[in-house]
Amino acid sequence: MISSILLAAAAIVPATPVWSPTVGIIISASCFVVLLLSLVSKAPKVGPQLPILPVSVAGFIGAMAFGHVIGIGIVLGLTNIGRL
Numbered sequence: 588m589i590s591s592i593l594l595a596a597a598a599i600v601p602a603t604p605v606w607s608p609t610v611g612i613i614i615s616a617s618c619f620v621v622l623l624l625s626l627v628s629k630a631p632k633v634g635p636q637l638p639i640l641p642v643s644v645a646g647f648i649g650a651m652a653f654g655h656v657i658g659i660g661i662v663l664g665l666t667n668i669g670r671l
Contacts, residue, residue: 604666613661618654625650 604610625646634643642650665671 604662604671609671610662613665614655614658617658617661618651621654621657622647622650 622640622642626640626642630646632641632643632646634645636643637647640647662671
């Protein structure tokens with residue numbers, strides 16, 4: 588039996604978008620922008636470095652995680668206003 592509170596909350600939750608190449612491009616672009624911002628920052632580069640980029644492994648993982656969070660927010664926002 589589903590609680591009436593859950594049913595009331597389900598009515599206001601926006602629909603999640605179906606994955607498409609547009610969603611992938613938005614999340615990839617947001618990850619790239621956050622990575623560029625982390626390269627520009629004056630934060631200390633502590634730990635093992637990546638061989639290709641001048642950023643630490645922890646900084647790269649953190650930038651990718653934050654880029655996904657930003658990208659998901661953009662995708663959900665565009666879906667909510669009907670643009671995606």
